[in-house]
């Protein structure tokens with residue numbers, strides 16, 4: 001006859017895809033009751049694990065129905081948790097300050113591939129080098145690549161002790177910054193089309209359930225574009241200032257304008273424009289500069305919106321190489337021109353928000 005111990009033992013094989021801890025240990029599955037031929041369990045997931053709910057329910061049923069004397073599995077959702085996990089807009093304190101974070105800087109771009117993540121990572125590292133406590137949230141659900149740019153290989157962030165909604169995700173520390181990536185929460189093989197809605201439903205609680213360590217700045221690498229995910233994120237997070245990244249080509253302007261207009265419509269304060277890939281500096285001729293992508297895009301965008309052009313970052317081969325090796329250029333080669341631009345940009349941000 002199946003006992004509670006048997007059921008617990010089987011259920012302990014189901015793992016959180018983030019921490020790889022089992023769900024009994026995490027107390028995400030509790031109150032296991034065996035009333036044969038039925039087993040009833042309570043599922044109590046913290047919000048950052050919400051995206052795993054469907055998979056967990058399936059695995060719980062599969063595992064328990066393997067017992068010959070069990071033909072019904074009932075899963076109760078912990079009420080306290082499910083209420084706070086609800087996606088209903090009215091249930092959330094909009095733009096409530098996040099405990100442990102003083103200022104949020106959002107890095108965005110009208111389209112992908114302009115170097116938004118590179119800029120976000122190097123701003124975060126440069127702020128940390130100024131002695132500021134800095135975090136980085138990779139919210140680019142379509143291509144969460146900041147962990148690899150920072151050489152972070154562990155995919156399993158730890159969670160604090162406690163159970164259910166009391167648990168907090170512990171950021172991963174690298175080069176003096178605290179990193180959390182939405183990539184940690186995306187289940188392997190999850191189609192891109194589901195990631196946007198997933199982000200919308202979890203981001204509002206998620207940021208409040210990370211153990212942020214009294215940060216001066218949280219830099220957020222937003223997803224590119226102006227879709228639902230970006231709008232939802234911008235509306236749910238109390239952004240102190242947004243930076244729009246563009247390239248010098250005039251053809252990129254249309255996308256960048258849309259990005260800027262989105263922030264304006266949402267009432268998000270704009271810090272200014274960063275033009276990436278402004279000039280190419282050949283590694284063997286550091287005094288030469290080639291405008292291989294044309295010029296003027298950043299200046300035009302900033303000018304038509306009455307915003308400062310905060311920085312122009314050159315194309316440097318080391319920037320790609322170092323980032324591929326998992327060390328941002330502002331850490332590995334602080335004397336390169338792009339590192340100096342990132343440092344100046346960090347100083348500007350510091351000056352704006354910290355006396």
Ligand SMILES: Nc1ncnc2c1ncn2[C@@H]1O[C@H](COP(=O)(O)OP(=O)(O)OP(=O)(O)O)[C@@H](O)[C@H]1O
Nearest residue numbers: 112113114115116117118143224314315316319320
């Ligand atoms: N200034 C630069 N000099 C040289 N290479 C760069 C520069 N900026 C970005 N890159 C390279 O361009 C590629 C795209 O950069 P990145 O991933 O930062 O762009 P992104 O806008 O975040 O893209 P996506 O939105 O698709 O994630 C990377 O290989 C990066 O190393």
